[in-house]
Amino acid sequence: MKPLAVTLGDPSGIGPEIVAKAWSRRKSDQIMPFFAIGSAASIQAVSSIPVVAITDPNEVISIFDQALPVWDIPSKETIIPGKPNKAGAEVAFAALEKGVALVKQGQASALVTAPVSKAELYQVGFTFPGQTEFVANRCGIAADDAVMMLAGPDLRTVPLTIHIPYRDVLEQLTPELIISRARVTVEDLKRNFAIPSPRLVVAGLNPHAGENGTIGREEIDSIEPAIRQLQAENIDIKGPFAADTLFSPRARATYDVALCPTHDQALIPIKTINFDNGVNTTLGLPIIRTSPDHGTAFPLAGKNKADEGAMVAALVMAANSAHNRQAYAQNSIDG
Numbered sequence: 001m002k003p004l005a006v007t008l009g010d011p012s013g014i015g016p017e018i019v020a021k022a023w024s025r026r027k028s029d030q031i032m033p034f035f036a037i038g039s040a041a042s043i044q045a046v047s048s049i050p051v052v053a054i055t056d057p058n059e060v061i062s063i064f065d066q067a068l069p070v071w072d073i074p075s076k077e078t079i080i081p082g083k084p085n086k087a088g089a090e091v092a093f094a095a096l097e098k099g100v101a102l103v104k105q106g107q108a109s110a111l112v113t114a115p116v117s118k119a120e121l122y123q124v125g126f127t128f129p130g131q132t133e134f135v136a137n138r139c140g141i142a143a144d145d146a147v148m149m150l151a152g153p154d155l156r157t158v159p160l161t162i163h164i165p166y167r168d169v170l171e172q173l174t175p176e177l178i179i180s181r182a183r184v185t186v187e188d189l190k191r192n193f194a195i196p197s198p199r200l201v202v203a204g205l206n207p208h209a210g211e212n213g214t215i216g217r218e219e220i221d222s223i224e225p226a227i228r229q230l231q232a233e234n235i236d237i238k239g240p241f242a243a244d245t246l247f248s249p250r251a252r253a254t255y256d257v258a259l260c261p262t263h264d265q266a267l268i269p270i271k272t273i274n275f276d277n278g279v280n281t282t283l284g285l286p287i288i289r290t291s292p293d294h295g296t297a298f299p300l301a302g303k304n305k306a307d308e309g310a311m312v313a314a315l316v317m318a319a320n321s322a323h324n325r326q327a328y329a330q331n332s333i334d335g
C-alpha cells in the first residue's frame with residue numbers, strides 16, 4: 001500500500017509536535033509509513049527527530065525507518081509555537097490542498113489531518129466550516145453527504161449537525177438530513193470498519209427525548225419519521241433515546257454508533273471517554289480521511305506537553321480503513 005499523507009495543520013499549534021512524536025512510535029505501534037505535509041521548520045522548532053525533504057511519495061518507504069519524510073511547504077514568516085499568524089494559516093491551507101490532491105491521485109493511501117484553527121484559516125480565504133467540508137468539496141461530494149464520525153475504542157458518534165449555532169439546529173435537523181447521514185454512516189461502517197450489519201441509535205434533541213412531545217416536538221416531527229424510513233430500508237436503527245443515558249457502558253454495548261442531533265452531544269462523550277485516542281473521520285468520501293479528535297491547543301504548543309495518542313490512533317485508523325475498504329471492494333468484485 002502507498003504511504004499515508006499527514007498534514008501538519010496549523011504550524012503554530014501542536015500538530016508538528018504530535019506528528020513528530022507519532023513518528024517516534026512507528027515501531028512500537030507498528031504505524032504504517034507516512035509523510036508529513038507542511039512546514040519542515042515547524043517540526044524542527046519543537047522536535048529533534050531527523051526529517052528528510054521529499055518531492056515524491058514514492059521516496060517515503062526507503063526513508064521512513066530512519067527519518068520523517070516531509071513534503072515541505074515553507075512559511076513566509078518565522079513560525080512561533082503558540083503564536084499563530086496568517087503565514088502559518090496559508091501553509092496549513094496549502095498543505096490540506098496538497099494532501100487531498102495526493103490521495104485523490106493515488107499517491108497516498110489515506111489522508112490524516114492535524115488540527116487547524118478555523119478562525120486563522122478564515123483570514124486567508126478558507127470558506128468552509130471545517131476540514132470535513134473542505135475535503136468533501138475537493139472530492140466532489142456535497143457537504144451534507146460528508147459525515148463526521150468521532151470514533152474511539154469505546155464509542156462512535158455522529159453529530160447530525162456540525163459547526164452551526166444552536167438556533168440553526170432546529171431548522172437543519174430534518175428527516176432528510178438524518179436519513180442521508182444514517183445511510184452514509186451504515187455504508188462506511190461496512191466499507192471502512194468491516195462491520196457487516198451496523199447497529200445505529202439516535203439520541204433525542206430535547207430533554208428526555210421530548211417526553212412524548214411535552215418538552216419539544218423535534219423527536220416526533222423529525223427523528224421518528226427518519227427512523228421509520230430507515231427501518232423500512234432494513235437498517236438496524238433505534239431511538240430516539242434520551243441523550244443523558246445513551247453513553248453509559250451498558251447502553252454503549254447495544255450499538256455501534258450513536259447519531260446525535262448536535263455537535264456537543266456527539267463530541268462531549270467521546271472527548272470525555274476517549275480523549276487521548278479519539279479520532280475524527282469523514283465518512284461518505286471516495287478517499288479515507290482521519291484526524292485526531294482535538295484541536296490546535298495553541299497554549300500547549302512548543303512545551304513538549306502535547307499527548308500524541310489521538311494522532312497515533314488517527315494514523316492506525318487511516319491504515320486500517322484503507323485496508324478494509326480495499327478488501328470490501330475486492331469482495332464486492334468477487335461476489
Ligand SMILES: NC(=O)C1=CN([C@@H]2O[C@H](COP(=O)(O)OP(=O)(O)OC[C@H]3O[C@@H](n4cnc5c(N)ncnc54)[C@H](O)[C@@H]3O)[C@@H](O)[C@H]2O)C=CC1
Nearest residue numbers: 114115116117118119291293294295296297300306307308
Ligand atoms: N480537527 C481540527 O482541525 C480541530 C480544530 N479545532 C480548532 O482548535 C482550536 C482550539 O480549540 P479548542 O476548543 O481550544 O480545543 P483544543 O482541543 O485545542 O483544546 C482543548 C483542551 O484540550 C487540551 N488538549 C488538546 N489536545 C491535546 C493533546 N494532544 N494533549 C494534551 N492536551 C490537549 C488543550 O490544552 C485544551 O486544554 C480552534 O481554533 C478550533 O477551531 C478544534 C477541534 C478540532
Ligand SMILES: NCC(=O)COP(=O)(O)O
Nearest residue numbers: 129130131132133280291
Ligand atoms: N469539532 C470538530 C472539529 O472542529 C473538527 O472539524 P473538521 O475540521 O475535521 O471538519
